Amino acid sequence: MSLGAEASRGISRFSKMIPNGYLIFEDESFLDSTVAKMNALRKSGQFCDVRLQVCGHELMAHRAVLACCSPYLFEIFNSDIEPHGVSHVTFEDLDPAAVEILLHYAYTAQLKADQELVKEVYSAAKKFKMDRVKQICGDYLISKMESQNAISFRNFASSMGDGRVLAIVDAYIQDHLLDVSEQDDFLKLPRLKLEVMLEDNLALPSNGRLYSKVLNWVQHSLWENGENLEQMMEEVQTLYYSADHKLVHGGLVIEGHTEVFGGEEDRLQFVQKKPPRESTQRQMSCSSSGSLSPSSQAPSAPKQSSRREWKYIASEKTTNNTHLCLAVLDGTLCVVFLHGRSSPQTSPSATPCLMKSMSFEAQPELLEQRLLAPMHYARSGLGAAALGGRLIAAGGYNREECLRTVECYDPELDRWTFIAPMRTPRARFQMAVLMGRLYVMGGSNGHSDELSCGETYDPLTDDWAQVPELRTNRCNAGVCSLDNQLYVVGGSDPCGQKGLKNCDAYDPVTKAWTNCAPLNTRRHQAAVCSLDGFVYVIGGAESWNCLNTVERYDPRIDTWTLIAPMNVARRGAGVAVHAGSLFVVGGFDGSHALRCVEVYEPARGEWRMLGSMTSARSNAGVALLGALVVAVGGFDGNDFLNSMELYDPATDRWSEDTDATG
Structure with missing residues (x-):
């Protein structure tokens, strides 16, 4: 084709791109x-x-x-x-x-x-x-979003004022409240405890109106009587629920100063017992910290209260006449507990009487002849250990609070009694026996960051004493004893989100802590034990991802070595050592509490599955009592447990009674 022809063709093609003589490109x-x-x-x-x-x-x-x-x-x-x-x-x-x-x-x-x-x-x-x-x-x-981070996501969305995200998070919490309530963030929320005395075998109503009335009652307590929300949370608020469906603030109602909140159509009323304070005290304004301060120019209570969030989010009836509620009170995300009690003599805040009957002369074999009595308190995240032939269950949490109480199980009498309570309420910790004493380290008290403090129990004096603090605040750490040393392994960081590699050893003679080699993998909520001169750390979670990996520490060369992994990834499992083998019990796989159990035999270097428990249990207490593995308390995915069951390695069977142990 000639150059002229090619140019002509190009001009022709270009002309199609030029409507009305304009160049468009x-x-x-x-x-x-x-x-x-x-x-x-x-x-x-x-x-x-x-x-x-x-x-x-x-x-x-x-x-x-x-x-x-x-x-x-x-x-x-x-x-x-x-x-x-x-x-x-x-x-x-x-x-x-x-x-x-x-x-x-x-x-x-x-x-x-x-x-x-x-x-x-x-x-x-x-x-x-x-x-x-x-x-x-x-x-x-x-x-x-998942159960582990729902509370932190809600706090963030609230701080950002994002109503769209808040609505979605609240809907998720409503559908997953029980799972959310087991998480560390939930346990650290402020708590308002209401104890309701019930008349004539009444039961508290379980509909949403109950909680709207609670919010209404708190609102009026703050504005009409000059109450402070933080002060209200310091002690249990006692109320009385009468047969005519009125809920009265505990104590005598002062004649002439009775105020009823809520309409008759709701069949539930709150009666305030306290007389209104002077008008200068009734006019209050909200400070940025959420506390109340006097203000001569403050608007009336109803207008002022509307400036901060008051919202019922989710609730659950956890046991008969016990209710759990998540709500926003005056802009503060709070947990509200309602306990229905048939008698004023039983108070959820009361410390059980001390029963100093610690005679460590029990015969564990008698477990096979008696039914297993439940603990007085349902507990998850507790410490458990066998001492002198008896089972000790300490601390833990029960949705309401972290506990100080310590219970002792006597297999001869099949009975739980209370021994001296710990100095500090704590959960998410493990307990070990060292030189005839119990040791607990770290954990969480449910209100502040992870703990660094520890304490030791002397069975001869029935008393707890403090031990030197850990170098790092930590929760969900593993604890065991080996060669007259106490080892504290892994745990959560101060924010509670990531696992730690830290390993520390405590000498009870010199009362000094020393650093050991760090783990190969960050992990918290791992099961920890000692066997044949080694410390084992089993499973756990690196962040919130459950692990099946296992590491073994040799103190002679200060080295951690990875060994065969478990069949099931799990955190919050318990471990007991029996006949040269490690028995790992229950836990949580990231979605469900587990019933499954597996055993590690060092001679074979492998894990194999065993018979499953009768109940799923995460964060339970596990110990060896006589020749039997015992699991007590924990969380089954719906309820906090006070029950106990035992495993007989000879028959590979779990039972809550004695029929399977004969």
């Missing part, structure tokens, strides 16, 4: 190329006219680009008195890495953030009024 690669070049200019600091100072970090950018993406920055730039100079904008409350992610998004339309940074990106997007990014981050958090 779209370069599909231009925008991508330009955006990439502008982002490169930003990173190199070329032609930048705005400097973002974020917690000591300086980030360069172009004013026009940021103004297009952020209404907040647009307002700042638009009011700049020197629009042609370099703007400086300072942020002291944002994460520099999160702001860099938003800058990258502004230039590339690509949002890339590690899971740990998503909340920080959300916070920065809220500040910059980048609503689309907020929505994407919120949707991502919702997709990652």
Whole structure:
């Protein structure tokens, strides 16, 4: 084809692109190329006219680009008195890495953030009024929500004022309250305890109106009587539920000062016993900390109370006449416990009487001749150990609180009695016997960060004494004794989210702690024991991912070595040593509490499954009593347990009675 012909063909083809004589051409690669070049200019600091100072970090950018993406920055730039100079904008409350992610998004339309940074990106997007990014981050958090993080997600959504995410999180909690209530975040929430005395064998109603009335009663207690929410939570609030469906504040009702909250149609009323205080005390305002302070200009109580969140979220009837409720009281996420009691003499806050009948002369074989009595308290996350032929169950939690109480099981009498309570309420810990004494270390008291304190029990004096504190606060650590040393292995970090590699040894003679070699894998809620000169750490979780891996520590060479993994990944399992083998019992696989049991025989170097328990149990107490493995307490996925069952290795059978042990 001649050059003229080719040119003619090109002109003809080009003419189809020129309607009405206008040149129209779209370069599909231009925008991508330009955006990439502008982002490169930003990173190199070329032609930048705005400097973002974020917690000591300086980030360069172009004013026009940021103004297009952020209404907040647009307002700042638009009011700049020197629009042609370099703007400086300072942020002291944002994460520099999160702001860099938003800058990258502004230039590339690509949002890339590690899971740990998503909340920080959300916070920065809220500040910059980048609503689309907020929505994407919120949707991502919702997709990652599970029982372990639902409370922290709700706290975050509440702090951000995101009603959409809050509604979704609250709906999830309503469907999974029992699972959520077992988590550390739930146990650390403030607690309001209401003890309700019941008349004529009445039962508390289990409908939602009950909790709306509770919120109404708390509201009026705060505003009409000048109560303080924190003070109300310091002790059990006693109420009386009468046969005519009235709920009266405990004590005598002062004549002439009785106020009834709630309509007759609800068949449930709260009667306030206290007289109203002076008007200057009744007018209160909310401080930023959530406490109440006087204010002469405060609006009336109903108007003021509406300024902070009051909301019933979810509830569950856990046992007969015991109710668990999650609610927001005056902007504070709280757990509300309602206990229905048939007699005023039984108080949930009362400390059981001390029974010093510790004669460690029991005969474990008599377990095979008697039924197994339940503990007085349902407990999960407890410490358990055999001492002098008896089973000791200490602390733990029961949805209501972490416990100080310690119970002792006498197999000869088939009876649980109380011995001296611990000095500190604690749960999520393990207990070990060393040189004839019980030792507990760390754990959680349900109200503050993980504990570093520990204590030891002397059976001769029936008393607990403090021991030197751990070097690291930790919860869910494993504890065992070996060669007259106490070993504390792994556990949760102070935020309760990641496992630790720490291993420490305590010498009861010198009362000193020494560091041991760290674990190969971070883990908390692992089962820990000693056997044949080694310390074993079994399963657990690295973050919230359950592990089946097992490590063994040789103190002679200060080294941890991985050995054969279990068949089932699990955290919150218990372990007992019998006849040269490790028996690992129950636990939680990330979805369900487990009944399954497996055994490790070091000579074979392998794990095999055994007969399952009669009840699923996570965070139960497990110990060897005589020739029998005993599991006590724990959480079965629905209820906290006070029951006990035993395993006979000779028959490979679990039983809650003696029929299978004959």
